[in-house]
Structure formats: C-alpha cells, structure tokens
Amino acid sequence: MEYNYKEIESRIRQYWKDKDIYRVDIDTERPKYYVLDMFPYPSGAGLHVGHPLGYIASDIFSRYKRLQGFNVLHPMGFDAYGLPAEQYAIQTGQHPEITTRENIARYISQLENIGFCYDWSRSIRTCDPGFYKWTQWAFLKMFGSYYDRKADRAMPVEKLTEHFAAHGTEGVDAACTKELSFTAAEWSAMTPKEQSDVLMNYRIAYLGNSMVNWCPKLGTVLANDEVSEGLSVRGGYPVEQKEMWQWCLRVSAYAERLLQGLDRIDWSDSIKETQRNWIGRSEGAEMRFAIDGRDDLALEIFTTRADTVFGVTFMVLAPESKYVDEVTTPEQRAAVDAYLDSIKHRTERERMIDRRVTGVFSGSYAINPLSGKKVPVWISDYVLAGYGTGAIMAVPAHDSRDYAFARHFDLPIIPLIEGADVSEQSMDAKEGIMINSEGPSLNLNGLTVKEAIAAAKKHIEEAGIGRVKVNYRLRDAIFSRQRYWGEPIPVCYVDGIPTACENLPLELPEIDKYLPTETGEPPLGRAKNWCTPEGWPLELNTMPGFAGSSAYYLRYMDPHNADALVSKEANGYWRSVDLYVGGSEHATGHLIYSRFWNKFLYDYGEVVEDEPFRKLINQGMIQGRSNFVYRIKDTNTYVSAGLKDQYDTTPIHVDINIVRDDVLDTDAFRAWRPEFADAEFILEDGKYVCGTAVEKMSKSMFNVVNPDDMIDRYGADTLRLYEMFLGPIEQSKPWDTHGIDGVFRFVKKLWSLYWKGDTLLVTDTEPTRDNLKSLHKLIKKVTADIEAFSFNTSIAAFMICVNELAQQKCTSRAVLEPLLVVLAPFAPHVAEELWHTLGNDGSVCDARWPEANDDYLKEDSVTMAVSFNGKARFNITLAADADAATAEATALADPAAARWLEGKTVRKVIVVPGRIVNIVVG
C-alpha cells in the first residue's frame, strides 16, 4: 500500500462522520473537559494557513484529553454579525445574511478538510434568532439591574425603587453615572419619566448621554477597544469625540472584580498585565479646593500624589468640566469661550498628534486646603473630562505635564523633594525626602514620599477635606451601533420612556437598503412597522460586535435549549471553559466583555463559575511572506532584486504562486496580468530574484497561502504536523512553506514502518528492549509536551522515535500499535487508517492513552569519562539504579587526576541519569 493521503483522508473523514464519533453528551460517569477556540468571523476571503494554527493546537489537546478518558466538549461556531458583511451589503444590495451564510459554508468545508474533532451538532451562529434571543435576554437582565456596592453584586432595580420609595437615596451605595441625592418624598413626587431618568443613572444597561467615539465614515459609534490612535480599528477612519445618547453597559462597576479575578486564572502574564493596564486601578485621594469668594463652590479633584499638595501652584479643569461655566469670571468670559471654541474643532487625532500646550485662565482662584494659599484656576485640554473628576491640582515640580504647562504660561514651580533640580524638567519619581511641605495643620517635611502620601491621605480624611478614593481607567462600554447587521436592542419607548420588550427574540426586520435614513436615523429606521403590537416605537440601534461573543461559550453547553441560555444541569456539568485558545488582540475587548458578562450572570446564579476561561493560550499570528518585483520608473522593465539599487525603481507585490524560492517565473508573470504581458527583465545569474518582506497575510499583498492547497499537495496530517512544528504556539512567525517536505518525509517514513509495498510488516513478535525504550521515551516526552502546550518538541520526538524504530527494524505490534494512539492527536487520519489496518474494530479516538513505563528508560550500567573543574578526568561506572548517594568514582583515568584527588575525599557524586556527574571533594 502506498501512502495515498488523499484517498485515506477522505475515507477516514467519512468514517468519522458515519460513526458520528465526535458527538458529545453529558456523561456524569466521566470527568469533563471543555476546550474552546475563539470562534471566527467568517470573512469573504476564507481561511488562510494562519487561522488553523490555534485550532490545530486545541484539537490536539482535545483529542489527547479524550484519549485520557475525559468527556471533551470541543465545539465550533461563527461570530456572524459584523461590519464587512454590512459594508458589502451597502455596496451591492446583497442581504448580509446571504453573504454570511455562503462564507460560513466555505469556512466549514475548509475546517472539515483539516480533520478537527468538533461536534458540529452543537454549532452556533450569533445571527440565529435562537441564539441572539439569549443575547437580548442578558441585555434586558442588565437593563433590569443595578450594581449594589455593599453586596458587591448586581441586584434587580426593583430593590432600588423600593428603597427610594422608603428612604430616598439615603443609604444607597450603588454604581452610578453621577451621585444623586433626594428624599423618599421627592422620589414619590416625580413623574414616571423623571423616575425613569433617575433609574437610568443606576441601571447596568443604561441609556447615557456621554462623549463617544463617533466615526463619521462608518456612520457609527465605536467602543474604546475599537479605536486605536484616533482611528477606527476596522477601516482606519478618523474618529471624533461627540456627545450622544447611547446605550451603555456599566462595565466599570465590575472593575475591581475584573481585576481581582485575574489572580485566579491561568492566563499569560502579558495578557493579564494588558488587562490590568486597561482597567487602570489607581489609589489616591479626592479632595475639595474652595473657590475664593464663593461659599457655594469647591473644586473636587483626584490625585495619587496627596503628598504634593504644598507644591500646588495652579488648578486645571478639563474644557468639558461642569465647573468651567461656574468659575469663569465675567472679565474672562470672552477668552474662555474663544478657547473652548478652538478646542471643539480639534479631533481626538489632531489633539494626539499635535500636543501643543494650550489653555486659558478662568479668572477664579482656588484655596489650597492645606496651605491656605490662593492659586489660579486654568482650563486646558490636557486634562481629561472622563477620568477622575475632570479637574486636577497642578504640581509642576513633580508632574511633567503640569511642568510643561507652567513653563508655557510662566506659572511658579515649587520643588518639594530634597535635591530635586526642577530648572530643566520635573521630578516625577516617587522617591526622596519631602521639603517645603509645612502648613498650619500638617507638616510633611523630612518624610519619605511614601510616608508623606500615607500621612497626607490620613490627614485629608480626618480633616474632612476629602476622602481616600480608588479610580479606574476602565470606562463603560458603549452598546449602541447605528448599523443594520447586528442584534436589535429589545427596547421600546412607551410615552418616551425606555421599556423592556419581554417577548424575545425581537427579530431583525427586513429593510430595503442598508444605509442610514435621509434624516440620519440608523438603518432600522427604514423598517416597516418597527414597533410593538401596542404601537410603541422600537429602538433603532443594534448591538455591537462583542455582544454575541460575550456568552457564546455558555450556549455550546446546551445549544438547542429554548427555555434558557443554558440549563442548570448542562452548566453544572460543563461549568466553564478549561482551555481557551485564541489571539491576544482580544485582550481589551472580547476577553474583558466576556468576563464582565459572565460575572453579571454569576451574580444571579445563572452560571456556576465566576470566571469563564480558566486557562488561556494566545497563539501567535502567522504572517505572510510577500514577494516583490522592481519596476524601473516609467518603463515596463523589471530589475532583479540584487541590481535594483542601480536604478530608480518602484516595488510591486507579485503573486507568491508564480515565485519559487524567491525566483520569479517570468513567463507566468507575463501571463499574470495584461499590463505585464510585454514586460522586460534585467536578470542576475540568468534569474529574476524577487525582494521579500514579512507582512500581514492578505489578498491585496498576494501572499496568502490557502490551507486547501497545502492539503492538496501534502495532506491534512502533514499540514497539521507542520503548523505545529514551526515553533512555539505563542510565537508569531512568517509562514514559510520550506521545511514542510521534512515533515512530509516523516509521515511517509512512519507509513513505511507498517507497509513495504503491499506487504504489511507488523507482526506479533516480542518487542526488543530497544523497541520499548524508543516507544516509552516517546510516550513520556509527548505526554509532558502536550501538558505544557509544546507541540513543536513533540514532533521532533516523533521523528526521533520513528527513525530509531526504522533502524531497529521494529515490526512488533506491541510497539507499533501504541505509537498510533500517541500520534492520533497530531495526525488523526493516518493514525486511524493504520489503526484499522492492524485489525482494530473501533476508532483510534476511543483508544486509551498509553502510560510511559520508566523501567524501560533506565540505563543498565554506564561507564563514562567525566572532566571536572578542567583539572581532573575520571572514569565513573554507574549502576542502573545509581543515585547521588551510592555512586562512586571507581577508577581514575589519568595520573593528573589521581594527583588532583590525592588526599581528598569524594564527598558527593551528583548524577543525572546517564549524563553528568559532579564530584564534590573535601
């Protein structure tokens, strides 16, 4: 039998399908294990070789766990809502559902070709009403909840309304947009609309008027993680700050729990650190600075450097601060208005690129609560409205931003730390001994910075000037998108009051065009009869991309349940994801939102685990390797890469399929596109050598390698092995097809252990000790490697083992059969095929993972020469069970060593079995 991978792989896949071998159900007799891949957005371009990297790794792990006797849940689905399908719909009029369905079909066929062990019966699509019903359900639950800080969990808003009716805001400690204060009587006197507005201030899913990232080109708002450096992540269009009414999720209420939870999960340090940064906890103090001559007004500021209060020489307000209007004096009114106007016209991006120091004096003075000194109040856009209170105390000596501002406007700078030279720059470091810090009620002089921070905070609280406060950088997530292709937000407006639509799913209506309406309403404004049966208008915004991906892992546990997102039974069994594999680019998006969503559901006992993903592996990105030709300017002549510097050239991407080993097939190039038909070439050594670059794999760079092509040329098993062989799974690396031949050779070599021509070589002969040693070395190594997620080293071990067995001419079934079991997770098709060849009835997927027997790995007795300290050489003989206590140097090999050892005693011999010996002498 030849190794005919095409025939074998298609037959084996059919076998698995016929036997429905990957179907999983709850089985309380067996321990569960849940392995999940981040589900893909099915783009029109299909999968390239980079996508399966993580899927192959998780597939190996799933199969391994299954062979170990675990009941493994390993599903796959599709993140089907998204911008590309909608953009395509706008351009072509094609319904996004059609595009999406076609793309999903292509993805499924590509995935099936690789031989993954997914249970497709559990597959989900976020755009199915049966799925998004539960996305909407969770949203309504958030709409009906507030975050009680005392209980430290989400609670039904009814609790809050009861409390308001009985006690007003007295005793309420709830996460909110702004602190409110009213009595029970005042609450009862409010109109329903007013009460609704008050509750919006507390709801976890709320309608808020806030500064949002507005992308005019995309015609929608974006969440913070969808914006990078003032540009939209998708499309790269400019993003402006705009005040809009939007649905938001009060993610910030969970900031502390999201932070604390990181300590209990097995994720990489770098991704945990990224999340910690994103959450941005900082401990400090909030304190009040009274405005001179105004009994009714004090500026509330936040600082982490309470120790520097004596160095405050001015105050700064964000331009959007609510204080701005109040502190602006009539004399300064014109200047302030002019400044605010000039700021408004700058986009976020312009502000970021051009960090000029700008600002204006408000006319008012604030009084330093500790020193009693009067300091001017300024307005500047270097202070952010959205963080802390939107107002700061400026300490130019010890903050570089304040320093720049002080220098620019010639404001005083008072150093507070001994030896600090502030003539050129501020001293931001939190170290040194305090000076110039004595006031009527507090003296910090002589303390270290750390002591001073603590002392100042304590004093501020005791003196009633302010309080210790923790601030978070994490903002609430904007949850509205002015888009068609997303989950409808199940809210209607009853007399203008936002009200939950309890009848779910609220299905996405058909519309004639996918553009916003002429009046600027979102696309859903085009839907006919978009209202409740009672005639109340429905919300026109849809949910953002992260909505559908926030709880999908729960749905796989119980995908067809019509009565609940997941049944108690299914959730109680599968609990949470044991291993999650996906890209690190989701660190501040999906991976935060999912954790938040899960914790919210946990608060209500809807799920049993507080964290959704116990272990996370971030696979690296596979980049593309692009090829270039160099066109000489204004000609149709192309010069080889080595000679290009002699000409004025433009590099042009060339399809990697007409390049082999960086040498261009010039005929294929002429045939590639009409404009190259009569191309001329300047060659070197008779060849046209292309330039190369490592870039993102993309259609437009002609560097996409399709897994289907690889499977066609080498088979799925070789592709799987090669992708794992490339290097550590977490590492990003360019795809390089060179080297796949080596892996292909290995598979063929493996095959030839079993078959020589049409002769089956496997016999029932007793295995030799060497045979068993080779096998058990492999089992031990591969078991340890899989546990450590180190697949590249396992494959090296396979190569060594197969080479050894070939050299030993091993034909023993007792060795060649377990070899297949160990190989099955990596190369399942060929393992299954040979498993059947050996006469096994069932599938290799249901075999038992063999255990490594250390007895086969021990050396008999070893004599080795050892050099020590560069001085001595010994011959040491070790018995098979030698250890440090019993081994002894038995003979001295040379006279020099003998002299060195003379008069000394061998104290200790340290042995690493079969390897190194260290001799400690006294």
Next chain:
RNA sequence: GCGCAUGUGGCGUAAUGGUAGCCGCGUCAGACUUAGGAUCUGAUGUCUCAGGACGUGGGGGUUCGAGUCCCUUCAUGCGCACCA
C-alpha cells in the same frame, strides 16, 4: 514615559542550573538512477599550530558548574499612554 515579552548556527528552533545547538530546512559529499524539485547514507557553530581554544546581544554577579538564576545595559516586538 510605564508595563510585558523576546535576543542561541545560513534559517525555523531545542536544551528539570549539568556534554549548548536535539529535530527540521538549507548547504556539501556519496549511493541508486536515463533523469530528478524522488529516495537513501554521511558531514555541516567559529577559529585552529589538530592538542585544543572560543562560542547563547554587551558588562558584572551567585555557583563546583549559568543560554537558564540575580543586577545592569543595549536591541527588537507587543500593549497602554496628557489616566494626574
């Protein structure tokens, strides 16, 4: 600026503190071939007076012993960034 990660042959990489470079690619030599982008065998870090010497970005340190641990420095990649 802050944080995280990574620096090893021509290349991808490997080494519980214990012979640095396993495995693969590439290269060289040989075998078998009408032929090879097939297969098989062997060699392949650098220098070398052939005994060795030097080698894991640089500099220190701990250790009998350091690619590995500690300090420091440089370089690259990623994340956050006017967050007070």
